[in-house]
Amino acid sequence: KRVFLLVAAAVLSLVVTSCSKYRYEEVADDPLHSRIYTLDNGLKVYMTVNGEAPRIQTYIAVRVGSKNDPLETTGLAHYFEHLMFKGTESFGTQDYEAERPMLDEIERLFEVYRTTTDADERRAIYARIDSVSQEASKLAIPNEYDKLMSAIGAAGTNAFTSYDMTVYTEEIPSNQIDNWAKIQSDRFANAVIRGFHTELETVYEEHNMSLTSDSRKMLDSLMVALYPHHPYGMHTVLGTQEDLKNPSITNIKNYYKTYYVPNNMAICLSGDFDPDQMIATIDKYFGGMQPNPDLPKLEFKPEEPITAPVVKEVYGPEAARVMLGWRLPAATDPSNDVADIVGSVLYNGQAGLIDLDLNQQQKVLSAYAYASAQPDYGTFLMAGSPKAGQSLDEVRDLLLAEAAKIRAGEFDEGLIKASINNYKMQLMNEFDKYDQRAMFYVYSFIYGKEWADDIRQLERMEKITKQDVVDWANKYLGPESYAIIYKREGKDPDEQKIAAPKITPIVTNRDSQSEFLSEIQTSQVQPIEPVFVDYKKDMSQFEAQPGIESQPAGQALAKIDIPRRFMLYLVRLHLAVAASDRLIPRLAAETEIVHTHRQAISLEQPDALIPRQAQHIVARTEAIVQRLLVGMVPVVDPMFSPIIEKAQGSRGFRVSVLQRERSHAAGYPLIVVDQRIERLAGIRSVEMGHVHVRPCVPMVGNFIAQLGIA
Numbered sequence: 001k002r003v004f005l006l007v008a009a010a011v012l013s014l015v016v017t018s019c020s021k022y023r024y025e026e027v028a029d030d031p032l033h034s035r036i037y038t039l040d041n042g043l044k045v046y047m048t049v050n051g052e053a054p055r056i057q058t059y060i061a062v063r064v065g066s067k068n069d070p071l072e073t074t075g076l077a078h079y080f081e082h083l084m085f086k087g088t089e090s091f092g093t094q095d096y097e098a099e100r101p102m103l104d105e106i107e108r109l110f111e112v113y114r115t116t117t118d119a120d121e122r123r124a125i126y127a128r129i130d131s132v133s134q135e136a137s138k139l140a141i142p143n144e145y146d147k148l149m150s151a152i153g154a155a156g157t158n159a160f161t162s163y164d165m166t167v168y169t170e171e172i173p174s175n176q177i178d179n180w181a182k183i184q185s186d187r188f189a190n191a192v193i194r195g196f197h198t199e200l201e202t203v204y205e206e207h208n209m210s211l212t213s214d215s216r217k218m219l220d221s222l223m224v225a226l227y228p229h230h231p232y233g234m235h236t237v238l239g240t241q242e243d244l245k246n247p248s249i250t251n252i253k254n255y256y257k258t259y260y261v262p263n264n265m266a267i268c269l270s271g272d273f274d275p276d277q278m279i280a281t282i283d284k285y286f287g288g289m290q291p292n293p294d295l296p297k298l299e300f301k302p303e304e305p306i307t308a309p310v311v312k313e314v315y316g317p318e319a320a321r322v323m324l325g326w327r328l329p330a331a332t333d334p335s336n337d338v339a340d341i342v343g344s345v346l347y348n349g350q351a352g353l354i355d356l357d358l359n360q361q362q363k364v365l366s367a368y369a370y371a372s373a374q375p376d377y378g379t380f381l382m383a384g385s386p387k388a389g390q391s392l393d394e395v396r397d398l399l400l401a402e403a404a405k406i407r408a409g410e411f412d413e414g415l416i417k418a419s420i421n422n423y424k425m426q427l428m429n430e431f432d433k434y435d436q437r438a439m440f441y442v443y444s445f446i447y448g449k450e451w452a453d454d455i456r457q458l459e460r461m462e463k464i465t466k467q468d469v470v471d472w473a474n475k476y477l478g479p480e481s482y483a484i485i486y487k488r489e490g491k492d493p494d495e496q497k498i499a500a501p502k503i504t505p506i507v508t509n510r511d512s513q514s515e516f517l518s519e520i521q522t523s524q525v526q527p528i529e530p531v532f533v534d535y536k537k538d539m540s541q542f543e544a545q546p547g548i549e550s551q552p553a554g555q556a557l558a559k560i561d562i563p564r565r566f567m568l569y570l571v572r573l574h575l576a577v578a579a580s581d582r583l584i585p586r587l588a589a590e591t592e593i594v595h596t597h598r599q600a601i602s603l604e605q606p607d608a609l610i611p612r613q614a615q616h617i618v619a620r621t622e623a624i625v626q627r628l629l630v631g632m633v634p635v636v637d638p639m640f641s642p643i644i645e646k647a648q649g650s651r652g653f654r655v656s657v658l659q660r661e662r663s664h665a666a667g668y669p670l671i672v673v674d675q676r677i678e679r680l681a682g683i684r685s686v687e688m689g690h691v692h693v694r695p696c697v698p699m700v701g702n703f704i705a706q707l708g709i710a
Contacts, residue, residue, distance in 0.1 A: 075239015
């Protein structure tokens with residue numbers, strides 16, 4: 001799951017005109033400084049400029065997925081994603097006009113094949129398909145799309161399909177925009193279905209592999225239980241075995257013509273480029289695509305409320321575990337803001353209710369929870385694995401008890417504020433990655449949201465109260481309104497792998513290439529020139545406080561003598577800084593944790609016992625604290641408000657160092673009050689001048705120091 005939050009408090013969405021003829025939308029105080037264009041044919045183009053590297057992350061998102069599969073040919077969306085790499089009339093072929101009659105014959109034969117039931121007749125038809133396909137392969141050039149991407153220096157060539165979307169991804173050099181747009185526009189406007197029966201073999205194998213993934217089977221079963229009358233639960237993304245064995249090229253072509261149209265697509269870009277030049281290039285190549293004025297909208301009957309637990313079982317070789325799910329509203333529903341907070345309050349990897357009550361007390365082997373949004377419905381999920389001798393029902397009861405605490409309001413209200421602060425931290429990290437910046441746009445487009453609403457999400461969340469959380473839980477996390485999947489060890493009685501028909505190896509034509517590829521290879525592009533830092537233009541000088549001059553770091557730091565007594569392997573610091581009521585915005589510094597050992601070193605131990613690879617952590621952390629004490633903290637963008645909570649009954653402030661775990665199931669850590677840290681870890685404060693450092697339990701990972709001073 002990707003938690004999608006943006007930090008800025010946006011108040012207005014505008015349509016402005018740049019120096020070019022293209023109009024775009026922008027949102028006030030957008031931290032990504034996004035431009036959102038809509039071409040005349042309906043194509044959406046999202047842009048955010050990030051010039052840290054001469055690269056551009058591109059996502060071409062199509063608002064269609066497995067939920068739009070025809071019921072007689074499920075798995076079609078995923079299968080067509082594979083076929084989008086096979087080429088067009090211009091590339092992937094040596095002679096399309098000569099190839100086309102054979103491709104048409106293959107399509108006709110598959111339509112006969114899928115309606116034939118006699119086994120001998122089916123074998124005979126497939127033999128004919130194989131024969132014609134072998135002849136057609138003599139004119140095809142497999143993998144020429146990969147050669148095109150290699151020619152322009154692209155990386156990360158890939159695509160993915162889900163229930164609601166199909167997304168194609170490339171990361172390209174900033175001087176290859178024209179070639180990239182030329183290739184992609186031809187690919188999306190003129191796709192040709194070739195290599196069909198060999199790619200079908202690949203899809204068969206992917207389906208067979210999914211049968212041995214217990215986690216995937218659990219999620220699929222959960223969707224069936226929660227959404228029996230919606231495509232989310234009616235079939236999987238990969239499709240049913242029967243449908244995969246009876247594919248239809250005709251249905252795929254109709255699907256392509258219906259949904260792969262500009263008014264159902266978005267190009268999402270992040271990287272080093274000029275927006276005006278970029279939109280002109282995209283319009284040049286994509287502007288000629290024809291929209292579909294009759295784009296179908298998925299109609300479905302709302303699911304009936306769940307009044308008693310829906311129970312299903314899954315068998316497989318992996319360890320036993322249990323999964324519970326509750327049905328939530330669509331992604332655009334305002335209640336999803338609360339759902340994200342509840343997920344973090346329950347589980348964040350360190351100090352959620354599940355973390356404290358179940359994982360850290362070893363009442364279960366492991367457990368987690370999170371909310372997942374989708375355009376038509378959302379899901380709140382809880383899962384747990386039993387420890388030795390524990391039953392799945394016991395794990396179920398423990399998970400339900402944690403959900404009951406949310407309904408009863410048995411949690412610290414400070415966890416809500418802490419969850420929001422952690423989302424801020426997540427975003428600060430995501431904003432530095434140009435691929436994640438572009439992915440924000442993908443989800444906004446697919447979910448059908450307005451960008452201004454996404455920008456305001458954090459602002460809305462900051463208004464959520466404990467009562468709001470309790471009310472939400474009583475409405476959506478009912479004690480009986482869930483589905484439960486028991487994953488038990490053992491042979492799956494329903495596991496039936498698809499046997500791929502025998503096919504003749506196709507001709508690879510490795511030494512052939514199309515004129516289209518030759519043109520791309522010989523095209524002239526502007527070389528990427530190195531950019532050097534200009535210390536006068538690119539760096540600013542400032543006076544931190546009246547009477548204190550800016551000095552080289554070494555001279556300033558030498559003024560203060562702070563004992564060199566830091567705990568290594570830090571994941572969290574709690575700093576109480578006693579000072580005046582005036583707040584200076586915090587300094588954020590990312591520090592790398594070195595993999596040494598899991599034993600924490602006491603702050604009192606001498607430097608001789610500090611591992612060599614970790615000494616730079618000591619120096620960097622020490623420098624941060626010293627810069628704060630001498631008032632050398634630069635004023636940063638006000639949208640990144642300091643994560644500081646004023647301690648009750650004192651003039652001190654608490655600040656935290658947070659660890660962010662990458663796993664979707666890991667959640668996000670909370671800022672925990674000092675008293676709880678002490679209670680959990682049994683630690684004590686170590687005085688360093690006016691700074692009291694309370695280290696927490698060490699873990700391996702990356703952490704970001706959130707430091708502030710009053």
